[in-house]
Amino acid sequence: MGPASLPPPVLIKDQPELERLATSLSGQRRVAVDTESNSLYAYRERVCLVQFSTRSADYLVDPLAISDLGSLAPIFSNPKIEKVFHAAEYDILCLKRDFGFKMNNLFDTRIASRTLGRKRSGLGDVLEEEFDVEINKRFQRANWGKRPLSAELLDYARLDTHFLLALRDRLAKALRAAGRWEEAQEACEAAKLIEPEPAEFDPMGFWRIAHSRQLKPDQAAILRQLYLLREKYARKLDRPPFKVLGDRTLLAIAQETPESLESLSKLPGMTSGQVHRYGKDVLDAIARGRSGPRPKRPSSTRVEEVVMVRYQTLREWRMRVARTRQVESDIVLPRDLVWDIAHRAPRDRKALQELMQPYGWRFRMYADDILRLLWA
Numbered sequence: 001m002g003p004a005s006l007p008p009p010v011l012i013k014d015q016p017e018l019e020r021l022a023t024s025l026s027g028q029r030r031v032a033v034d035t036e037s038n039s040l041y042a043y044r045e046r047v048c049l050v051q052f053s054t055r056s057a058d059y060l061v062d063p064l065a066i067s068d069l070g071s072l073a074p075i076f077s078n079p080k081i082e083k084v085f086h087a088a089e090y091d092i093l094c095l096k097r098d099f100g101f102k103m104n105n106l107f108d109t110r111i112a113s114r115t116l117g118r119k120r121s122g123l124g125d126v127l128e129e130e131f132d133v134e135i136n137k138r139f140q141r142a143n144w145g146k147r148p149l150s151a152e153l154l155d156y157a158r159l160d161t162h163f164l165l166a167l168r169d170r171l172a173k174a175l176r177a178a179g180r181w182e183e184a185q186e187a188c189e190a191a192k193l194i195e196p197e198p199a200e201f202d203p204m205g206f207w208r209i210a211h212s213r214q215l216k217p218d219q220a221a222i223l224r225q226l227y228l229l230r231e232k233y234a235r236k237l238d239r240p241p242f243k244v245l246g247d248r249t250l251l252a253i254a255q256e257t258p259e260s261l262e263s264l265s266k267l268p269g270m271t272s273g274q275v276h277r278y279g280k281d282v283l284d285a286i287a288r289g290r291s292g293p294r295p296k297r298p299s300s301t302r303v304e305e306v307v308m309v310r311y312q313t314l315r316e317w318r319m320r321v322a323r324t325r326q327v328e329s330d331i332v333l334p335r336d337l338v339w340d341i342a343h344r345a346p347r348d349r350k351a352l353q354e355l356m357q358p359y360g361w362r363f364r365m366y367a368d369d370i371l372r373l374l375w376a
Contacts, residue, residue: 009058009158013065021059022071028054030082032164035091036157038145043238047098048144053161060157069099076101084168086110086123088191097196106188112171115184117326131163182361189358207298209247222289223254229285257286311342313373345374
C-alpha cells in the first residue's frame, strides 16, 4: 500500500484544530509519533512538523503556523497512552528542546527490531520487509522549514508514522515469543530519559575540529579566528555553520595561511561563491590570527590505566554475549553504561543495581558476570 491508496493526511494549522486533535488523541491507547526538523537549513534547528497516526487517521501538525503546542503536552506525559516512535532519541531531544514535553510510556520500533537481532533496522528497510512499502528517499534531506509543503512532502511525512502501530503489534508479538519483551521495554524506558544540551556557542569549540590539535600555535590562532568568523556568518545568514565553510576547509586555510583571494581559491572546499562572499573577511581573520594571542591547547584527559583495563574486559565480554545472542553489542549494554561501570567499579550488587537503572532486566541477567569480571 502506497500514498496513492491512502486517504489524505489531516493538516493541523491553527489552534482550534490542534485543540480538537489533542482531545481526540487523549482517548487513544497508542499513538504513532515522528518529527521533521530543518537542521540542514538553519543556524538553530527547530521542529517544523509533528506527525501523529492513530489506527484510523494520519495527522500533520505545523508548529510554524501554531504558536503554542502546549495542548499536546498531556499526550506525551500520559503513562496510559503509548507513544510509538521509530528511532525515538532524536525526536525526543527535539520535542523536549522546542516544547518542553515530558515523556512517558514509549515504544521504539527500531529498538524492538534490534533487540530481536534484525540487522536492517532503518524505517525504510523495516517497512519494505514487513509491509512491502517503499519510501522515496529523495525527500530525506528536504527543507521542512519551507512553506508551503508540497503534497509529495506531506505524503512522505505521513508514511513515517502511518505503519508504526501495525509494526509495533508485529514486533511486540515477536518480542514476547522470543522472551525479549522486558529487555526491549527497559531500553525504551531509558530513551525517554535523554535530555537536550543547551545550544550555546563555545568559542573554544575549534579544538574539536579533526586534527586541530596537530596545528602549530600560530595556525591554531588563525583557526580560532576563522571559527569565530564562520559563526558570525552562520548566525547572520541563518545557516548551519558547515554550510558557510566546512571544518576541513577551515583547517586547510589555517595550515596554508593564504595571503590573497587567488591563493585562497585554490584550497580544497573553497568555491568561487565562497571566495566572493567571504574571501576578504577570511583574509582579515588570518591577519588577526597571526597578530593575536595564541590559544592554549586543551589538556588531554587521560583515562587511568586500571579503568581502561576494566573497560576493555567488559567490552570483550559484551561482544562475546552479543555474538551468542546474535545482537549488536549495545543491545547487551549501552556503551556509556559500560564506561560508567568501568569508571565507578561498583563492589556489590546494590551499588551495581543503582548504577544500572533503569536496566533491571539486564541487571538480573548480567550482574554476576559483571561483578566477577570487575573483581575476579
